[in-house]
Amino acid sequence: MRRLRGACHTGARMNARRFMLNLRRRFLPSLLSALTLIVLLLVCIKYNYLPESLPVEQGTTSQQFVKHNISCKAIYDMDPVEVGKSLVIRRERTVEDKDESLISFTGNCPAFMKIRGYDNLCVSDEEKDFPIAYSLVVHKNAWMVERLLRAVYSPNNIYCIHYDQKSSAEFISAMEGLAGCLPNVFISSKRETVHYASISRLKADLNCLSDLLISEVKWKYVINLCGQDFPLKSNMELVSELKELKGSNMLETSRPSELKKQRFLFHHELQDVSFEYKKLPVKTQQPKSPPPYDIKIFVGNAYFVLSREFVQFMNSSVVVREILAWSEDTYSPDEHFWATVVRLPGVPGEVSSSEPDITDLMSKTRLVKWQYLEENLYxxxxxxxxxxxxxxxxxxxxxxxxxxxxxxxxxxxxxxxILIQCLEEKLEEKQKLFQEGTRLTCPKG
Incomplete structure (x- = not known):
């Protein structure tokens, strides 16, 4: 009887397990689908019953000043409803503001500065004692350039804008308008017709660096930016972290692969091409002469954070000028020039040629995601x-x-x-947070 009773209990348990398993198989997918539908429904309800956007300043019609009604805190916290809402907004076709509207806006400088908040920024003593210089090499999307400039703007810093000579007349006028309204923003005195991967891209930054050296602002470090960059740190944070460099520079500098060596072992000629770049340095079979003084070439990227002392040294160095001249007919010389010069013996903030590679993820200058490294590195x-x-x-x-x-x-x-809007919001929050408890100089009124 005991065996029979035990067998009955075992059979009952097995039947119960089978029942629960069947129940899961039948209803779990439906439950998950229902939950998914609920989340999507919440997104739609929240999106449809709230205003799509809120103007930052009444009377301003520019898309650039329209704030979407979304919680950046929730986006930061990866709230599924708010992230889903951002995807809905992203799919909406928005009419891009034309460069002409920025020209019109900067036609009234006081209104432009007030609406965009340039005229009410406070500066801490720490920031005042540590001005930063910027070299902005840009060629299109004037409004995005303005948003980048506003995000890194501080009244005590200095900003050089280099626009491409082949940019549209409207874009050029918009950049001139920005420089005309903001006293610490100027246009590079010498401008290049920039071609992708050619020496002209490097010269654009060098032109700004030369102008920045003779500006009245005695900046401590210079950072170069392009039109699709955006800061991840507030000005206060940058000042604090730049001080930690203690005169050293920050940029990628690594030993080249055999493939990368082809860029500077052979003569390249700027030629017409049939795709978007129009002109591109094309490799020939003509070998190049060795670099001057048999200097070892290192590679990196076009982005840098350089000390004033380094730039002053570079500006007066015969060796650096010879490296620049030798680089004229190479492919993407900005991706080996800075990486090599920083390794020269005796340069301020020198990285010894015997030191290990400094990769783009080790250098904090720019965070870039390469598709072929996703899932592995990020x-x-x-x-x-x-x-x-x-x-x-x-x-x-x-x-x-x-x-x-x-x-x-x-x-x-x-x-x-949404990402740009949220970064703007977060940067403003961080700037105020880091300025708390410090002595501030604020505009009167």
């Missing part, structure tokens, strides 16, 4: 890929702000306007 891109580079999406807000880098590349309001 999470997948939530935006779009262009030529294997991620244009970031709002779902990466938390990752971007916490990774530790100072700037991100690339951002585009046409891909994800």
């Amino acid at each position: 999470p997948p891109c939530s935006g779009q890929h262009v030529r294997s580079v991620c244009i970031f999406g709002a779902a990466e807000l938390r990752w971007l702000l916490n990774y530790g880098h100072w700037f991100a590349n690339k951002l585009d309001p046409k891909v994800d306007p």
Whole structure:
């Protein structure tokens, strides 16, 4: 009887397990689907019953000053409803503001500065004693350049804008308008017709550096930016971290692969090409002469954080001028010039040629996601890929702000306007937070 009773209990338990298993198989997918539908429904309800956008300043019709009604805190916390809402907003076709509207806006400088908040920024004593210089090499999307400038702007800093000579007349006028309204923003005195991967891109930065050296602002460090960069640190944070460099420079500098060596072992000629760049340095079979003084060539990227002393040395160095001349017919010389010069013996903030490679993830100058390294070095891109580079999406807000880098590349309001809006909001919050308890100089009135 006991055996029979035990067998009955065992059979009952097995039947119960089978029943629960069948129940899970039948209803769990439906339950998950229902939960998914509920989340999507919440997104739709929240999105449809709240105003799509809120104007920052009444009377301003520009898309650039329209704030979407979304919680950046929730985006940062990866709230599924708010992230879902950002995806809905992203899919909406927005009419991009034309450069002409910025020309018109900067036609009234007091109104422009007031609406965009340039005229009410407070500066701490620490910031005042540590001005930063910027070299902005840009060629299109005037409004995005303005948003970048506003995000890094501080009244005690100095900003050089180099626009491409082949940029549209409207873009050039918009840049001139920015420089005309902001006293510490100027246009580079010498401008290049910039061609992708050619020496002209490097010369554009060098032109700004020369102008910055003779400016009245005695800046401590210079940072170069392009039009699709965006800061991840507030000005107060940058000042604090730049001080920690103690005169050293920050940039990528690594030993080249055999493939990368082809860029400077052979003569390249600027030729017409049939795709978007129009002109491109094309490799020939003609070997190049060795670099001057048999200097070892290192490679990196175009982005740098350089001390004033380094730039002064570079500006007066015969060796640096010879490296520049030798680089004229190489491919993408800005990706070996800075990386090599910083390794020269005796330069301020020298990185010894015997020291290990400094990769782009070790240098904090720019946070870039390469498609072929996603899942291995960093999470997948939530935006779009262009030529294997991620244009970031709002779902990466938390990752971007916490990774530790100072700037991100690339951002585009046409891909994800929410990310830019949230970065602007977070940077403003961080600036105020870091300024708390410090002595501030604020505009009167």
